[in-house]
Amino acid sequence: MKFFLDSANLQEIEEAISWGVISGITTNPTLVSKETGSFNELVKEICRLLQDKPVSVEVLSTTSGGMVEEAGRLAALAENIVIKIPMGAEGLKAVYRLSHEGKKVPCNVTLVFSANQALLASRAGAAYVSPFVGRIDDISWDGVGLVKEITNIFTCHKLDTYVIAASIRHPVHVEQVAVAGAHVATVPFAVLQQMSRHPLTDLGIERFLADWEKTRRNEII
Numbered sequence: 001m002k003f004f005l006d007s008a009n010l011q012e013i014e015e016a017i018s019w020g021v022i023s024g025i026t027t028n029p030t031l032v033s034k035e036t037g038s039f040n041e042l043v044k045e046i047c048r049l050l051q052d053k054p055v056s057v058e059v060l061s062t063t064s065g066g067m068v069e070e071a072g073r074l075a076a077l078a079e080n081i082v083i084k085i086p087m088g089a090e091g092l093k094a095v096y097r098l099s100h101e102g103k104k105v106p107c108n109v110t111l112v113f114s115a116n117q118a119l120l121a122s123r124a125g126a127a128y129v130s131p132f133v134g135r136i137d138d139i140s141w142d143g144v145g146l147v148k149e150i151t152n153i154f155t156c157h158k159l160d161t162y163v164i165a166a167s168i169r170h171p172v173h174v175e176q177v178a179v180a181g182a183h184v185a186t187v188p189f190a191v192l193q194q195m196s197r198h199p200l201t202d203l204g205i206e207r208f209l210a211d212w213e214k215t216r217r218n219e220i221i
Contacts, residue, residue, distance in 0.1 A: 001178045004056075004164065004186035008032045008042065012189040013049055019192075024054040026108070026130075026166070026186040028084065040077060047078030056108045056128075058084035064093035071098055075105045082127065084108045087117050092124045099125030108164065118150040122161035130186070133177060134167035143167070144176040151181035171195045 002023040005016045008031040016022045025046055035042055047055050055078070059070045067090065071083040083098060085091045085107050098105040108128040109121035113136060118129045131150060133143030147165050154161060164184040165177035171194050174185050187195075 001182055002184045003192070004054075004184055005192065006031070006166070006168070006186045006188050008035050008046065009189070010035075010042075010045060010049070013046060016189060016192060017049060019196075021192075022050075022053070024056070024082075024184070024186075025050055026056040026084070026164070028058050028110070029060060043074070043077050043081075047080050050080060052080055054082045054106070055080055056082040056084045056110075058086075058110065059094075062090065064090045064097070067091065067094035068097050071105055071107075075103075082106045082108050084110045084130075085126075087111045087113075087121060092120060095121065095124040095126050099127070110166070112150075113146070115146065115149045115153055118161075118163070119153060119159075122154065122159045126161050128162045128164050128184070130164040130166040132167035133165050133173055134169040136167075137169075144173070144180050147177050147182050148180035151183075155181070 003021050004024040004026050005013060005022050006026045007013055008027045032039060043057055057074050059067045061067045061070050067085060074083060075081045083105055085095050087109050095107045095109060098107050106127035108130055109126040110130045112118050112129050112131045118131060121129045131146050133147060136143035136146055147163060151163050162183040164186050165182040166186050168174060168185055168187045168191055171191060174187060174195060177185050
């Protein structure tokens, strides 16, 4: 399973890239709204930092024609842009056009909450589908179970659309979607940090250093 960082913050992105574990970036209007400066320049800089790795940028239009037009402008910003399209009839129309007409543009269908939606998105031509694990859990459904269901369907029918487990709330979600077969987990930077830590790791380092200091003191004496 690959890791995408769910962020539009350049400092977070640069730090995560330096770990050598990030294979892409996902953004959304909420994340972008927290940043300052020009939207276009921000997107270009994120794409530059990721080099040839995918960067998902979401459209704001609500009609298929508007989505396609907006997608064209966004795709022109960098070669590694992936267009995030909201699930729905208009979104499916846009995905089909973007993935089949002219210069094909990869699409990430977002706000997926059922296997039927994921299957429709894949058949329309989506490169990625993003089921929202945390938001499904919020309404007492099984977000991880949905990821497993989608990946099983895609495997059974040999569909080449990647499943991105989105709306990841904590490290346990990451473990669970990995077991469920997700191709990608897109995680906030805070969750990525939590994944790298363990209290026993911290304690082990403290003990090793303490033992080393004792050895050094004995040598000096």
